[in-house]
Amino acid sequence: MKLSVGKYQNELEMLCSYFHNEKVAERIWQKDYTLWSDKPDEISNRLGWLNSPASSLKLLSEINEFVSSVQKDGFKKALLLGMGGSSLAPEVFRLTFGVKEDYLDLAVLDSTDPASVKYFENNFPVEETLFIVSTKSGGTVETFSFMKYFYNQTLKKVGKEKVGNHFVAITDPNSGLETTAKELNFRKIFLNDPNIGGRYSALSLFGIVPAALIGVDVKNILQLAEAFSFTTKLNNCNDNVSAKLGLIIGLLAKNKIDKLTFINSKKLSYFGAWVEQLIAESTGKIGKGILPVVGEDILEPKQYSNDRVFVHFHLKNENDLNEKINALTNEGFPVIDISIDDYNEIGSEFFKWEFATIVASWVIKIQPFDQPNVESAKVVARKMVQEYKETGKLSELPISCEENGIKITSNFQSSSVRDQIQNFLSQLEKQNQDIPLPYVAIQAYVQMNKNNEELLQKIRTAIQQKYKIATTLGFGPRFLHSTGQLHKGDAGNGLFIQFIYDPEIDLPIPDEAGNDKSSISFGVLIKSQALGDRQALLDNNRKLITINLGKDIQSSLEKIFDCVK
The missing domain is CATH 3.40.50.10490 (Glucose-6-phosphate isomerase like protein; domain 1)
Structure with a gap:
């Protein structure tokens, strides 16, 4: 691992000394819950x-x-x-x-x-x-x-x-x-x-x-991971790469450099979704959080704000992104370069990031093993499902704007989709100096296929370029089990664009395995989950716009892109 952390080098060295003196690595392996909380709940029984x-x-x-x-x-x-x-x-x-x-x-x-x-x-x-x-x-x-x-x-x-x-x-x-x-x-x-x-x-x-x-070859992967795990028992940071990784991530987050941006090489690109959940769900709570940014298009350094730290994760022989990484380093952005010899080291990387995440959590003083806000969206969704079972229909959202098959629910009064979206995104220009810089999270309750993903990525990149802010893209309900905790638990600096649509097909969910009787469908379930998370975000005073794409997802997303760019 190579670190380029510029002016934070001295602070990192001081933090490494503190980590060593406090015997943090040793205490982690002793399962000492006091590193993160004064209560053992959901810590002592979460270190297996x-x-x-x-x-x-x-x-x-x-x-x-x-x-x-x-x-x-x-x-x-x-x-x-x-x-x-x-x-x-x-x-x-x-x-x-x-x-x-x-x-x-x-x-x-x-x-x-x-x-x-x-x-x-x-x-x-x-x-x-x-x-x-x-x-x-x-x-x-x-x-x-x-x-x-x-x-x-x-x-x-x-x-x-x-x-x-x-x-x-x-x-x-x-x-x-x-x-x-x-x-x-x-x-x-x-x-x-x-x-x-x-x-x-x-x-x-x-x-x-x-x-x-x-x-x-899981035997090889596990043996390599086990050998690697012994390094995490060492209190000296220079011998414990996982601890050092966690310390720098935590230190930068405390300095409002909290957008941990992964630039994974093509062959390791799929690692991103796993590490995104690990970091977001572990750190995003009680008004704090480290936002993992995965899958963003790589732009010129001038397109980024000063809340970014970049992680370049690649195989040793993959060097095609080096030029772009060097440009970011030369511009003064913190860059963490991690390379592995081959895929079999992926198990060691899982372990490294798990350990780094709990060390970063120690630095920013949060409990990494609970997820206090995840349940809130589930509670509302369950209530909606129950209402549907009793009445045969779901609550309808109030419509702020309807145009060309697109329906928008927001706090803005305008009959134009373009005005609605521009008004919503204009909030990015009003920055609160007391909290980290804003980000935009696209939450898409649509099928996760190539066409939808490409169009959503186009919208994401347009927002990223126009406002120079971090962007994330998640498919619902998948992201509810990943970044959903951070969305509701962090400092409140996110703007959320929620996409839903009207499915042309629906499938019944059996009440019991082995019996065809059904009182709810997948279409009702996913809509309940979207509306449940919407309400949970609003209950936490988050900025949110809900866009119903109607039946033609592709055409509607193209129209949204035209409104954003």
Whole structure:
């Protein structure tokens, strides 16, 4: 790791000395909760991940036996049903390593958008698909909805005797999913260490079982990660790269350089979504937060404000971004350069960032293992679902403006979509000196496909260039389990553009696995989640505009782009 931190070098060295004198690394491994809080709640029972590499290595024979049995039974595909920490590490493994010959082609379903669910139904024939139902709590509403839907689809095709053979659970002991999996006769139930939080579970069963199914050399990855983990026990910063990384991130955040901007090389680009959740959900609370910025277009140095620190993450032989990185360094921006020899070091990187995140949390004085604001959006969504079950309809948003098939809900009175958007974004020019510089978060409750992503990225880049501020892009409800905590828990410097649409297709969610009776659809669920998060943001005094794109997402997004640029 190479650091270029300019005028903060002296402060970093002083902080390193303090870290050493306070024996912070040692105390982390002793699971000393007083580093972050005066109460042990959700700390003492959340540090099991420190031992994940060693613990998972002990379970490898069981995992390999399971993979062999699945291959023997002729499964060709695996669909992981899960959210947040249960799905992001498997996605990194799949998109980084690909699929080894004769192993299962794995994909992740983490969207309640009906078109997304239908896509996987069409492209993953149930006869040859293994469904991995993955949730720590064992009660995640999205995960259970997916499970019930695909259980019923599989039941119709293969019959009651064989349906359980297509399902495997990864969960905590004594969870609701463990009970359900036993009742439905799942072929395998993996019980994870309950002392590991979701976003810290990459090297536990939640990450390693899916990785093994696609043929990743998990033994090598875990051995390298275990060897690396020993460096995090050292109190001397110069020997503990993870601690140093956390200290510099925390130090810069205290100085309002809180936009941690990842410039990942092409081959490691998928690491971003995992690290985004880890940092945002760990640090974004009680009016503080480090905003991870992933997937932004790389611009000229003059296009950035002074709230940026850049992380260049790449393979040693990937140098195509060096010129742009050097330009940022020469302009005086803090730059952290991290390179790895090959993909097998990804496990060590998971561990490095997990450790760095809890060290950064120590620096900025927050508790990294809880997520106090996540529940607020769920509460409102549940209330809306209940209302729908009782009345057969969802509450409608008041419309501030309707034009060309686009409906906008905002605090501004204007009949023009352009004026609505310009008025909303003009708030970026009124900066509060007491809090970090603003950012714009695009929250898109649409299908996560190439066309939608490209158009949303165009809008994002136009805002980034015009206002010289940090931008993020998240697909709902996926981001609710990632950056959603920070959106509601940080200093309140975010502006939120929420996109929803009117689905042309909808799919029923079975009330119970094995029974077609349904009282709610995926379309109702995702709308409830969007409206629930909207209300939670407003309850936390966040600046928000909701844009209903109607039925033609592509055309409406093009119109929005024209209004922004």
